[in-house]
Amino acid sequence: MKLRIATRRSALALTQTRYIAGELKKRRPELEIEEVTVETRGDKETSRPLAAIGGKGLFVSEVEALVVEGKADIAVHSLKDVPGDTDLPEGFDLVCFPKREDPRDLLITPDGRDFDALPEGAVVGTTSLRREAQLRERRPDLQIRTLRGNVQTRLSRLDAGEFDAIILAAAGIRRLELDRERKFVALPVEFSLPAVGQGTLGIEAAVDRSDVLELLAPLECPGTRIVTEAERRFLRRIEGSCRAAIAGHARLDEARGVLRIDGYVGDLVGGQSLRASLETALGEDPVEAARLLGEKLAEKLIEAGAPSLMRKAEAAVKEREAALDERFRPR
Numbered sequence: 001m002k003l004r005i006a007t008r009r010s011a012l013a014l015t016q017t018r019y020i021a022g023e024l025k026k027r028r029p030e031l032e033i034e035e036v037t038v039e040t041r042g043d044k045e046t047s048r049p050l051a052a053i054g055g056k057g058l059f060v061s062e063v064e065a066l067v068v069e070g071k072a073d074i075a076v077h078s079l080k081d082v083p084g085d086t087d088l089p090e091g092f093d094l095v096c097f098p099k100r101e102d103p104r105d106l107l108i109t110p111d112g113r114d115f116d117a118l119p120e121g122a123v124v125g126t127t128s129l130r131r132e133a134q135l136r137e138r139r140p141d142l143q144i145r146t147l148r149g150n151v152q153t154r155l156s157r158l159d160a161g162e163f164d165a166i167i168l169a170a171a172g173i174r175r176l177e178l179d180r181e182r183k184f185v186a187l188p189v190e191f192s193l194p195a196v197g198q199g200t201l202g203i204e205a206a207v208d209r210s211d212v213l214e215l216l217a218p219l220e221c222p223g224t225r226i227v228t229e230a231e232r233r234f235l236r237r238i239e240g241s242c243r244a245a246i247a248g249h250a251r252l253d254e255a256r257g258v259l260r261i262d263g264y265v266g267d268l269v270g271g272q273s274l275r276a277s278l279e280t281a282l283g284e285d286p287v288e289a290a291r292l293l294g295e296k297l298a299e300k301l302i303e304a305g306a307p308s309l310m311r312k313a314e315a316a317v318k319e320r321e322a323a324l325d326e327r328f329r330p331r
Contacts, residue, residue, distance in 0.1 A: 001028070001030070001031055001032065001211070001215070002031075002032040002033075002034060003021075003024070003031060003032070003033055003034070003073050003074065003212070003215065004034045004035075004036050004071070004072040004073045004074075005017050005020070005021060005033060005034070005035055005036065005072060005073070005074055005075070005076060006036045006037075006038070006063045006064075006066035006067055006071070006072035006074065006075040006076070007035060007036070007037055007038075007063060007075070007076050008037070008038065008039070008040055008063060009037045009038065009039050010150045010151075011150060011151065011152060011176065012078075012150065012151055012172050012175060012176060013076070013078070014035070014037075015175050015176055016076055016078065016175060016201055017035060017076045019175070020076050020098065020201065020203065020219070021033045021035075023098070023219055024215060024216075024219070027218055028215065031215075036066050036071055036072040038062050038063055038066060040060075040061070040062045040063065060077055060081050060082050060083070063075045063077065064077075064088075064089070064092075064204060067092065067204060067205065067206070068089050068092065073205065073209065073212055074203050074204065074205045074212060074216070075203070075204040075205075076201060076202075076203055077094075077201065077202045077203075077204060078171075078172075078197075078200075078201065078202075079094075079097070079196075079197030079198075079200040079201060079202040079228065080169075080195045080196060080197040080198045080199075080200070082094070082197065082202055083242075084196055084197075084231075084232045084235035084236050085235065085236055085239060085240070085241075088204065091206055091207060091208065092204055092205065092206055092207065093204070093205070093207050094202040094203065094204055095203060095204070095205045095207065095212075095213055095216060096202075096203040096205075096216040096217075096219050096220050097200055097201070097202060097203075097220060097221060097224040097225050097228050098200075098201050098203075098219045098220070098221055098224065099221040099223075099224055100199045100200045100221070100223075100224045100227070100228075101170070101171035101174060101175065101199040101200075102170040102171055102174055102186070102199055103169075103170070103171065103189070103194045103198045103199035103200075103249065104169075104170045104186045104187055104188070104189060104192070104194060104199075105131060105167050105168070105169060105170065105186075105187045105192045105194065106167065106168050106169070106170045106173055106184040106185070106186055106187065107165055107167060107184060107185045107186075107187055108155070108158060108165065108166050108167070108168060108173075108182055108183070108184045109158075109164065109165045109183060109184070109185075110158070110159070110183070111183060112183030112184065112185065113185075114185045115138070115139070115185065115187070115191070118139070118142070118164060118165055119164065120141050121141055121142070121143060122141075122142055122143065122164040122165060123142075123143045123145055123162070123163050123164050123165075124142050124143065124144055124145070124163060124164065124165045124166065124167065125144075125145055125146070125147030125154065125157065125158070125162070125163040125165070125166040125167070126144065126146075126147055126166065126167040127146060127147055127148050128167070128195070129243070129244065129245040129268065129313065129317065130193075130195055130245050130246060130247045130264070130266075131167050131192060132144045132245065132268060133245035133266030133267065133268055133273065133313070134191070134192050134193065134245075134247070134264070134266065134273075135167070135192075136268065136271060137266065137271055137273060138191075140271065145163070147163065147166055151168065151172050151173070151176060151178070154166055154168065155178070155182070167187075167192075169194075169198055169199065170186060170199070171198065171199040189249055189251075189262070193247035193248075193249050193262055193263075193264045193275075194247060194249045195246075195247060195248075196231040196232060196234065196235045196246075196247070196248040196249075197228060197231060197232065198249075200224060200228055202228075203216055203219075222286075223252050223254065225287060226250075226252055226259060226282070226286050226287060226290045227250035227251065227252055227259070227261075227290070228250075229287050229290040229291050229294070230250040230259060230261050230290035230291065230293050230294040231248045231249065231250050231261065231294060232294070233290070233291040233292075233293075233294035233295050233298075234248040234261060234263055234294035234295070234297050234298045235248055235294075235298075236298075237294065237295045237298035237299065237302075238263070238265070238298040238301060238302065238306060240265070240310055241310070241314060243313060243314040243317040243318065244265070244310040244313045244314055245264075245265065245266040245267065245268060245313050246263075246264065246265055246310070247262075247263065247264040248261065248262070248263045248264070248294070248297070249261070249262050250262075250290070250293075250294070256281075257281055257282050257283075258279055258280070258281055258282070259279060259280055259282055259286075259289070259290055259293060260277060260278070260279040261277065261278055261279070261293055261294060261297050262275065262276070262277040262297075263275070263276050263277070263297045263298065263300075263301050265301055265306040265309050265310060266309065266313070267309050267312040267313045267316065268312075268313050268316040268317065269312065269316050272309060272312075273309070274301050274304050274305065274306055274309060276297060276300045276301050276304065277297070278293055278296055278297045278300065279293070280292075280293045
């Protein structure tokens with residue numbers, strides 16, 4: 001059997017794709033793998049914030065199109081880049097969630113200092129509104145600047161002295177095995193609540209491809225499925241856009257059979273935020289219980305005023321985009 005895997009061309013995307021391919025070949029040594037690569041618009045346009053050019057979905061849509069058009073059999077996505085507020089194409093689904101990597105954020109600095117040791121007015125690089133809002137809450141003095149590009153490009157800009165620190169996802173650093181050579185501090189989830197799906201790979205395929213579903217089944221991690229369903233249902237119900245600072249992170253206590261989910265919504269200018277958490281016993285249908293829990297958490301934050309905070313964040317981001325448009329306008 002030959003399996004065509006759609007993926008972005010970045011080093012991290014290819015590493016993730018080859019990890020999945022390797023796991024499949026362990027179980028099916030005769031399997032032939034073909035990588036079908038694409039450079040997405042999100043990869044090409046790195047001078048402007050993601051929200052200004054269409055959001056994280058720009059990393060997914062062109063990869064997904066390869067599967068929908070029959071040019072590939074599956075697509076491997078970083079799940080945090082897959083929009084949670086829109087449906088996948090009809091007949092397609094995220095059919096497999098392998099075991100989740102470390103979902104935390106990393107503070108990476110030249111000398112490994114922790115967050116509180118950053119100097120006053122330190123320049124911190126991130127492309128994430130979620131990270132920015134949580135950092136500003138704790139340290140209003142910090143200068144938060146947009147940091148786009150692949151992992152290696154971001155690290156090279158830190159090395160060049162453009163930033164005092166940068167924030168990256170632990171999963172990407174570990175998958176690229178850069179944790180062996182970089183000095184960093186892992187930020188607890190209570191400090192920097194992760195993005196929905198952070199650390200998780202989502203494999204997309206046609207739901208009627210029984211041969212592909214059978215091939216992927218051994219890679220499915222039930223615990224990852226449970227936490228992921230909770231997080232993505234939370235994101236869908238809260239109806240946040242790519243211009244809002246939203247975080248959602250679920251944790252499964254398998255010994256107790258209890259699922260907990262934490263949610264966050266923040267603004268970018270006033271330092272206001274909302275946090276909430278809920279937990280539930282999973283019972284006989286853990287996936288449905290997880291979805292219900294995510295929905296209830298979203299409703300709790302909505303009742304507490306999340307829509308107003310999201311509108312404030314969106315307005316602030318649109319002001320930034322207008323300033324950037326003026327800056328890049330031909331003279």
